[in-house]
Amino acid sequence: MEKLYINKNGLDQWFKQMIKGGSHVYAPVQGRDKVDFKRVTELSEVASDFVQTTQSIKKAVFPKAESLFSYQKSGKNVEVQDFDALSVSDKVLWKIRPCDAAGFASLTGIFNWDYKDKPYNTRLEKTTLVSFSCSKSDSYCFCTSVNGGPGSTVGSDIQITMLPGEGALVEVLTSKGKALVELSADSFEQLSKEIDKELYLAKVPVHFALEQVKEKLSVAFDSPVWQQQSERCLGCGACAFVCPTCACFDIQEDAKGSAGRRIRCWDSCGFSLFTLHTSGHNPRPTQSTRWRQRILHKFSYMPERIQKMGCTGCGRCSRACPVDMNILEHLTSIAE
C-alpha cells in the first residue's frame, strides 16, 4: 500500500483526468431532499455534507434490471446473443463509504459461490472503488459492530481521508487504485510526515458483539422474537433494495414476437411472492418467517457458506423503513 498527499487543486486535476480517460464516474449528488449516486462529470457536482446516500451503489455491478442474453428466432433457427461484455464501460465509484466498499466483498461471494457469474464479474473488473473515510456518522450507523469501521479499507481500491484545510490523505490499496492514480501522477505528493488517520474519523460505538449474535441465532429458528420484531413490518422491499449486500433476484422473460431477452431483476425475500409455489403452498407464509430469513441469511447462512457477512452496518435499511424496523435495535436485542 502506498500513502500519498493531494491538495485541492490536485484533486480537481485528477478528477478531470478520470473523466477525460473515459471512465463513467458515479458519486453522491444532493437531490430534492435525498443524496444519491448519479453519474457526474464535475467534482463540484459531488455532495459534500452527508452521512450516507439513500441507496447503495450495488447497481453498478448488479443493475436493478439487466439483460443476461437475447435471442431471435427465424423459422427453426434460434440465434442467441450472449451477455455483451464489451458493452460494459469503465466505472469509478467516487466517494463511496467504507461500508459500501465492504458490501462488494459480500456481493462477490454471492455471485461466485457455485458459479462465476459473468455479468457481475465483468462489471466488477471494470469498476474502481474510491472510498472516503467517514468524518461523521449517525445513530443508524453500526459498521464497527460488524467488523467494519469509518476508516476501514476492506474492499476499496483507494481510500481518501479529508484533512483539515483542503488536502487529503490518499491510500492506494490495489493495482486498480494505482492505475487510477497514475492517470494524473503529477497531482500527488509524497507525505512529508506520517499522518494519523484515526484523528479524522467519526467515532462509531460498538453496539453488540458479532459472535454473540451468531451464537444466539444458531438456536433461534423457533424463537418468538421473529414474530415480535416483525409485527409492524409491511412486507415491502425498501430495506432489500437500498442494501449494499442484498442480492436476491428474479428471472423474467421479455418476449415480443420472435425475439426476446432474459432479464435478471432485483427481488426481495421480504415479499410474500418470493417463495410462493405454483401449488399455492408458501414455505414462508408469514412476514415473521420472512423477517427471520432476512436476519439469518445475513448473519448466519452467508458467514457459514461463503465466509462473508451479509451486513456492513451502513444502516440504510433502517433509514429507509417506513415503519422504523431498526436493524441495529433488533440485533442488539438478539445479542442481549
Place this chain on the structure above:
Amino acid sequence: MTKLVEKAASLLREGAVIKVIGYEEGSNKTRPFFCEKAEDVERLIYNGRCTNNLAVYLTKPELLGSGKVAVVATVPTMRSIAQLVKENQLKEEKFLLLTVTKEDEVVEFSGFKEMNDYLADIQLVIDTKEQELINKLDGMNREQRWAFWQQELSSCFKCYACRAACPLCYCSRCVVEVNAPQWIEPWASPLGNMEWHINRAMHLAGRCTGCGACSDACPLGIPIHLLTHKMMEDIDRDFGATFNNSGNVLSTYKVEDKEDFIR
C-alpha cells in the same frame, strides 16, 4: 400516565380487547406498536408525529388474531377505515376505534357510524409544502408534466413500499403480479415503472383518501401521492365529492350519466 395509556390498560386488563394497535417512540421517529400486555401500555404515545396510517394492518387477519382489537386512529387512519368499511373489508364487531383529541382526551367510538360522524366535520388539510408542489404541477403544460413524471418515476426500483403502506391496496393478488397475461413489466424500467404507477393511481381512483402514506413510505422520496391527489381533484370535479357519498367511481354506473360513450 396519559388518558390513552389508562384507557389501553383498562381495555387489556378487562379483556375487552386482545391488543391495542397504536404508536410508540421509535428511533428518531414514532412507529406502529402492537400492544398486547397491560405492562407494555406505558409505551403507547399519541402526538402530531404519529403519521403511520394504522388502517393498513386492519385487513391482515394474521396480525389481528381472534378477538377484538382496539385501534388508536389518527384522522387519516379514520378516513381510510371509513373507505374500507364502504368496501366491505372490515367487520364492525372486530374493532374498537379510539382517537385522541388535541386536549389529550380519549374518544371511544360506539361504531363505524359514530366515527364517520366525527370525521364529517374535519376538512382534509393540505400543508404548504404539498400545495407548492401541486401548484407547480398545475402550472405545467402537458409535455412538462409528462417530463416531470418520467424523471421522477425513472428512479423507482419497485420495492412496492407505496403499495405495502397503502391501507386500500389490500388485494391478495396485485395486478402487477399477474403473469398470464403479464399486464405490467415486473422489472424496474422506465416503461414498467410508468405502467405500475399509472395502474396504482387508477386503481385508487375515487378510493384514495389522501393520507400520503404511499409517498411517506417511498424510500426514494418520489411524490407519488400527487398522482392520486390529482385523481381526487378530477373525480371531485367530474363526479362530485368522493368521501361521503357511497360507492366508488370505478364501480359505479348511473343510467343518467352525462357521457354518451358509456351508454
